[in-house]
Amino acid sequence: MNLPPQVPPKGRLVYVMGPSGAGKDTLLGYARDRLSGSRVIFAHRYITREAGAGGENHIYLSHEEFGIRAELGLFVLQWSSHGLRYGIGIEIEEWMDRGFTVVVNGSREYLQQAVARYPTLAAVHIDARPEVLAARLASRGRETLDEVHARLARRVPLAVPAQVALATIDNSGEIEEAGRALLEVLAAE
Numbered sequence: 312m313n314l315p316p317q318v319p320p321k322g323r324l325v326y327v328m329g330p331s332g333a334g335k336d337t338l339l340g341y342a343r344d345r346l347s348g349s350r351v352i353f354a355h356r357y358i359t360r361e362a363g364a365g366g367e368n369h370i371y372l373s374h375e376e377f378g379i380r381a382e383l384g385l386f387v388l389q390w391s392s393h394g395l396r397y398g399i400g401i402e403i404e405e406w407m408d409r410g411f412t413v414v415v416n417g418s419r420e421y422l423q424q425a426v427a428r429y430p431t432l433a434a435v436h437i438d439a440r441p442e443v444l445a446a447r448l449a450s451r452g453r454e455t456l457d458e459v460h461a462r463l464a465r466r467v468p469l470a471v472p473a474q475v476a477l478a479t480i481d482n483s484g485e486i487e488e489a490g491r492a493l494l495e496v497l498a499a500e
Contacts, residue, residue, distance in 0.1 A: 322350075322407035324429045325497060326417045329437035331462055332447035334482040334489070335416055338437060340368070341490035342414070342497060351412045351497050357386070357398040372398075387428065390421040393462075412497060419467045426472050433476045435496055436469060439483040 329335050343353045358369045359377050372380065377396045381389055386398035403413045417425055419436070426432060439447070441463065448459040471477045478496045482489040 321410040323412050324403070324407060324425075324432040325412060325414045325435060326422065326425055326429075326432045327414060327435045327437060327493075328417045328419045328422060329482075330419075330439075330444060330466065332444035332451075333437045333439045334447065334486070335437050336368070337486060338480070338482060338489055338493050339414065339416060341486055342493050345490075345494060346497065350410065351414060352403075352406050354399055354403050354406075354413055354415045356416055357400060359396045372396075388415070388417070388421065388425055390418050390424075392418055392420065414497065419469055422469075422471065422475075426475055430474065433478070433496065433499075434471060435493065436477060436479045437482050437489070437493075438479065439481065443483045 327335055327339065339353060342351075356369045357372050357377065357380070359372055359374050360369070361371055374396065377398065380386060381396075381398065385401055387401050387404060388399040390397050397418065399415050399417075403415065406413050422434065445459060445463055448454065448462060449456065454462065478492075480489050480492045480496075
């Protein structure tokens with residue numbers, strides 16, 4: 312059976328990533344507030360972490376429900392990290408087909424797989440100075456000080472394929488500065 316060639320989506324995917332404590336959720340919230348009603352849509356992540364934990368606007372799924380949805384093919388992207396499972400729903404493909412820019416909160420470790428599925432994605436790496444990351448992680452209260460230090464020591468090297476456009480944003484200072492930088496990336500065609 313010959314399948315028709317896949318038509319590339321009309322919209323684009325912006326893949327935001329960075330270490331824990333870099334302020335990704337804060338920056339995404341900043342951009343979401345300013346782009347309400349625009350052609351930019353911020354995808355929810357489906358996570359096996361109770362809602363309200365960590366400040367992220369996500370949809371909680373039990374490990375069992377996440378597994379069932381994964382088996383049913385309801386995630387276009389999925390990965391595991393720190394004992395949790397993360398997924399991006401199939402709805403983003405409909406949004407891109409309709410010409411929207413879709414922003415996802417991804418994982419540095421999963422970037423290669425995301426690029427394999429969406430070769431034209433734009434990548435955004437949000438980072439902060441080590442002392443800022445340490446302070447933010449400690450203030451969340453989700454981990455012991457030893458766990459915070461272990462997380463910081465586990466810095467994942469960022470490997471970005473040559474064809475991928477990468478923007479790097481330092482979020483060590485005021486939210487407005489990093490927020491404006493993210494808005495510029497999202498406004499780019």
